[in-house]
Structures are given as structure tokens and as C-alpha cells.
Amino acid sequence: MVSDLPRFLTPDQLGPHFDDGGPIVLVNNRGALTKRPIHRQKAHLILSALYHREKELGSRGRLISADSYQEALQGLDLEVINPPSFGLRRRVTELSQHASVTVLPARGFVISEEDFADFAGETKKSAWKMETFYRHIRHTTGLLMEQGSGEVEPVGGRYNFDEDNRLPPPKSQDTLGVPEAWWPVEDEIDARVRSELDELEQSGQATFMGVDGPRVFAVTRQEALDALDHFITHRLDQFGPYEDAAMVGDWAMSHSLLSAPLNLGLLDPLEVARGAEDAYRRGVARLSSVEGFIRQVVGWREWVWQLYWWLGENYVETSNYFGHTNPLPDAFTTLDPDLISSNCLKTVIAEVRDRGWSHHINRLMVVGNFALERGIDPALLNQWFIDAFVDGTPWVMPANVVGMSQHADGGKVATKPYLSGGAYLNKMTNYCSGCPFSPTVRLGEKACPFTAGYWAFVDRHAELLRGNYRMSKPLAGRARLTDLDEVVFQEAHRTHF
Numbered sequence: 180m181v182s183d184l185p186r187f188l189t190p191d192q193l194g195p196h197f198d199d200g201g202p203i204v205l206v207n208n209r210g211a212l213t214k215r216p217i218h219r220q221k222a223h224l225i226l227s228a229l230y231h232r233e234k235e236l237g238s239r240g241r242l243i244s245a246d247s248y249q250e251a252l253q254g255l256d257l258e259v260i261n262p263p264s265f266g267l268r269r270r271v272t273e274l275s276q277h278a279s280v281t282v283l284p285a286r287g288f289v290i291s292e293e294d295f296a297d298f299a300g301e302t303k304k305s306a307w308k309m310e311t312f313y314r315h316i317r318h319t320t321g322l323l324m325e326q327g328s329g330e331v332e333p334v335g336g337r338y339n340f341d342e343d344n345r346l347p348p349p350k351s352q353d354t355l356g357v358p359e360a361w362w363p364v365e366d367e368i369d370a371r372v373r374s375e376l377d378e379l380e381q382s383g384q385a386t387f388m389g390v391d392g393p394r395v396f397a398v399t400r401q402e403a404l405d406a407l408d409h410f411i412t413h414r415l416d417q418f419g420p421y422e423d424a425a426m427v428g429d430w431a432m433s434h435s436l437l438s439a440p441l442n443l444g445l446l447d448p449l450e451v452a453r454g455a456e457d458a459y460r461r462g463v464a465r466l467s468s469v470e471g472f473i474r475q476v477v478g479w480r481e482w483v484w485q486l487y488w489w490l491g492e493n494y495v496e497t498s499n500y501f502g503h504t505n506p507l508p509d510a511f512t513t514l515d516p517d518l519i520s521s522n523c524l525k526t527v528i529a530e531v532r533d534r535g536w537s538h539h540i541n542r543l544m545v546v547g548n549f550a551l552e553r554g555i556d557p558a559l560l561n562q563w564f565i566d567a568f569v570d571g572t573p574w575v576m577p578a579n580v581v582g583m584s585q586h587a588d589g590g591k592v593a594t595k596p597y598l599s600g601g602a603y604l605n606k607m608t609n610y611c612s613g614c615p616f617s618p619t620v621r622l623g624e625k626a627c628p629f630t631a632g633y634w635a636f637v638d639r640h641a642e643l644l645r646g647n648y649r650m651s652k653p654l655a656g657r658a659r660l661t662d663l664d665e666v667v668f669q670e671a672h673r674t675h676f
């Protein structure tokens with residue numbers, strides 16, 4: 180039955196699956212735009228999505244502008260769909276002390292937090308990994324599953340096609356050459372948002388990171404459906420092979436660019452995955468690409484969402500296995516690529532400046548890897564990702580940044596640090612050919628900060644790493660380095676990267 184109580188929806192809950200037909204309250208929380216510098220295009224995306232939703236809802240919707248959620252909602256009787264962060268859930272509890280607030284279970288993910296707790300309870304410690312969870316999801320949803328001679332089996336006989344999806348970028352090409360991604364056409368609401376943000380900036384009320392630019396990501400349900408359809412029809416088939424590669428001239432590669440509309444709640448992950456599965460069954464996209472994509476959407480995305488709650492509210496603040504305390508480099512806080520020489524990092528920081536987005540490999544293998552080798556404080560890095568990326572949300576970061584990319588939890592999320600030297604970057608990207616450093620050099624002017632930084636990291640943390648059998652190769656490599664002391668000294672004094 181539709182409730183008469185107005186339902187408060189956060190900017191992560193803007194799609195039809197959060198709307199049961201009753202009155203809706205949206206909040207333009209100016210405090211979220213002004214209290215700390217966030218990317219200009221992230222502010223644009225959130226406001227544009229809220230204003231578009233307000234327009235769609237017509238008389239059923241009400242948008243309140245205020246400096247905080249409390250100011251906007253205090254004293255109102257409300258219905259709330261359990262929101263997607265510890266902070267927001269606390270705000271809801273506070274609101275319930277002054278009014279009648281009905282909290283409905285969270286939506287927009289594949290399984291509930293209770294079902295995840297059951298899964299976790301039944302899973303042996305040795306099987307505690309995304310792959311086990313992903314297979315569980317494949318079984319519970321039936322995605323890419325079929326009846327075999329006895330049991331239900333994965334389509335193609337395997338759950339995992341990762342080994343087909345690790346090609347280095349094609350040589351003698353500047354781009355992957357896949358059809359262009361879907362683009363939105365800005366409208367009068369975007370123009371209004373732009374002047375509102377200009378005013379906030381000019382009056383000194385807000386400082387933004389990065390640059391303004393044409394909107395890149397979907398902000399309405401219709402745009403999100405168009406973007407999904409375009410990706411499935413034109414780009415999904417080629418998603419897989421180059422999933423782990425990066426190219427200077429191709430910022431989007433064959434990625435879907437759907438994280439922003441997914442995180443705004445405009446698309447449901449299961450509908451996205453079913454759309455991809457359907458493309459395979461219709462012969463529009465190859466199985467290895469479809470499986471690789473479905474793994475991202477209902478595997479990784481769902482896993483990091485569930486881990487956010489599972490690891491707990493203090494996970495970020497209490498995880499610093501390597502004791503890293505270095506501040507973020509100025510190039511990160513200012514998003515100024517001109518402060519950087521290395522072609523890989525320079526390219527990625529320029530992408531973040533220009534769009535508030537860079538693809539997964541750039542986030543993990545370039546930015547995360549750099550931060551780990553340079554000993555940057557994982558909690559600072561976590562906040563930087565939230566602020567600088569248009570798809571950054573509090574729930575998506577801890578497992579990705581603190582767990583996967585920084586190994587700051589000592590192994591709860593990932594079994595080993597995600598660390599790589601210049602040689603691997605040179606294999607999987609075309610960044611090195613335009614770089615003043617050389618991936619094979621670890622001493623002197625041309626020493627690659629990733630190669631030399633790798634050895635300096637392994638040396639600095641040798642004692643901690645010794646307990647991890649997956650790090651035995653790097654430790655053995657360190658023992659063979661004749662110039663280790665010089666490399667370590669050089670990296671401790673490096674000012675130029």
C-alpha cells in the first residue's frame with residue numbers, strides 16, 4: 180500500500196525502484212557542496228540529477244534547499260529507504276527523535292544486508308573472497324546459469340573468463356577503436372546548475388576541485404537507459420579483452436561509464452546485468468565480455484557495498500597496516516597534472532581534473548599503486564577519491580581504496596598488496612613511451628618512480644610482507660638487488676615524479 184507519508188530520497192535513490200508512487204521529498208543539501216572542496220562536475224551531476232527528478236515528479240515532489248539534512252527535514256514525519264552510508268543512517272536516527280520516521284529496507288542492490296550476513300556466516304574463512312560471493316550471486320539470481328545434465332551450471336562451463344580478458348593495449352593504435360560512448364545533451368536545468376555553481380564559487384561560499392565541462396554522465400532515468408542501451412549494443416562486446424589495459428589517447432576505453440547513474444540509483448544493478456546477459460543470448464556480445472561485465476556489476480560492486488557494512492564504521496580510521504602517514508601530493512589536491520612528470524600519473528590526474536572520472540585500471544594500477552609505494556595516509560586517499568570522483572560515494576571507497584588498493588587492513592579485503600613496478604605498467608599501457616622516465620631503470624635521472632618505488636616499498640615493509648606467502652617472489656627479488664641501498668636512498672629523497 181502506498182504511504183501518505185512523504186518519502187525522503189537521497190541523491191543515491193533517484194530511480195523508479197525507490198519510488199512507490201507516494202509524495203517524495205528531495206533535499207538540495209548545500210552543506211555537502213560547500214563544506215569541503217569536491218569536484219565541480221560531481222556537484223553538477225548531483226544537482227542536475229536532483230532538479231531533473233524534481234521536474235519529473237511534478238506535484239508529487241518537493242525539493243527543499245537547506246544547509247544540512249537536519250535543517251531541511253527536522254520535525255517532518257517521513258518515510259525513508261535506509262540510506263547508503265553510516266553518516267546518513269545516523270542522521271535518520273536523529274530525525275526520528277523529533278518526528279515519526281519509518282525506515283524501509285535498503286534498495287538498489289542485489290541482496291539484502293541480512294542475506295549477506297547469512298552468506299558470510301556459511302562461508303569458510305579460506306573461501307572469504309569476492310569470487311565465492313560472485314558465484315553465490317550467480318546461483319541466487321540465475322544470471323548466466325543453465326540447466327546441465329545434473330545441476331545448474333555456469334553458461335560456457337566456467338564462472339570466470341578473466342584469463343581471456345587480460346590483453347595488453349593494441350600496438351600501433353592510439354585508441355582502442357571501439358564505437359564512441361553515449362553522451363548526454365545538456366538542457367536548461369544544466370544551465371541553471373552551472374550558474375548556481377558559478378555563483379557559489381564567485382561568492383566564496385564553495386571551492387571546487389577540477390574544471391567545469393560538458394556533462395558526461397546520465398542524470399535521469401531516461402538518459403541512464405539510453406546510456407545502458409548504447410553500451411550494450413555498441414561497446415559491451417569489446418568490454419572484456421582490454422579490461423585491464425590503459426591508453427593515453429583513450430580515456431574511456433571500452434568501459435561502460437555507468438557507475439555514476441548506478442550510484443545515483445537511476446539503474447538497478449540487476450537490470451543492468453540482465454541486459455548484458457540478454458545481449459549474450461541474442462548473440463550481440465561475446466560471453467567473455469558479458470561475464471566480465473556482469474562480474475563487475477553484481478560481483479565487485481555488490482561485494483564492496485556489502486563489505487562497507489560488514490567491515491564497520493571505523494574501518495577506514497582504524498586501518499593502517501603499513502603505518503603510512505604521508506600527505507597527499509599537491510598534484511592530487513590541486514588536480515594539476517603539470518606538477519607531475521611521469522606520463523602515467525600525469526595522464527590520470529589530467530583525466531580526473533577534466534571529468535572527475537578515470538577508469539578502474541588507472542584508479543588501481545596508477546593512482547592507488549603510486550599512493551601505496553609513496554606511503555600516503557590511506558584515510559586521506561579514501562577521502563580524496565570520494566571528493567574528486569563523480570561516482571565517489573562513502574560506501575564504495577573503503578573496500579576499494581583502503582582494502583584493495585592500499586592493503587591497509589592487512590588482508591581482510593585482498594590477500595596481497597596491489598603493487599606493481601614500471602614493467603607491468605609498460606606491458607598493460609602505452610604510457611611509458613611518452614615518459615621522461617624509463618620503466619626498466621631504477622637508479623638515476625631516468626629511474627621510474629613506480630619501479631624504484633616498488634623496491635623501496637618492498638624493502639621498507641619486508642618484515643610485514645614476510646608473513647604473506649604471495650609476497651615471497653618480490654622478497655626474493657629484493658634479496659638479489661645489488662643496488663638496493665642506493666634505490667632506497669634515492670626514493671626516500673625523491674621530489675620529482
Ligand SMILES: Cc1cc2nc3c(=O)[nH]c(=O)nc-3n(C[C@H](O)[C@H](O)[C@H](O)COP(=O)(O)OP(=O)(O)OC[C@H]3O[C@@H](n4cnc5c(N)ncnc54)[C@H](O)[C@@H]3O)c2cc1C
Pocket residue numbers: 433434435436437438439441442472475476479480481483537538539540542543547564565568570571572575576579580583584
Ligand atoms: C581505488 C579505486 C577507487 C574506486 N572508486 C570508485 C568510485 O568512486 N565509485 C565507483 O562506483 N567505483 C569506484 N571504483 C570501482 C571502479 O573503478 C569504477 O566503478 C569504474 O571504474 C567506473 O567506471 P565504469 O562505470 O565505466 O565501469 P566498468 O568498467 O564499465 O564496470 C561496470 C560497473 O561495475 C561496477 N564496478 C566495477 N568494479 C567495481 C568495484 N571495484 N567497486 C564498485 N563497483 C565496481 C561499477 O558500477 C561500474 O559502473 C574504484 C576502484 C578503485 C580500485
Ligand code: SF4
Pocket residue numbers: 521522523524600601602604605610611612614615616617618627628629630
Ligand atoms: S616509465 Fe614509469 S613513470 Fe613513466 S609512464 Fe612508465 S610506469 Fe609511469
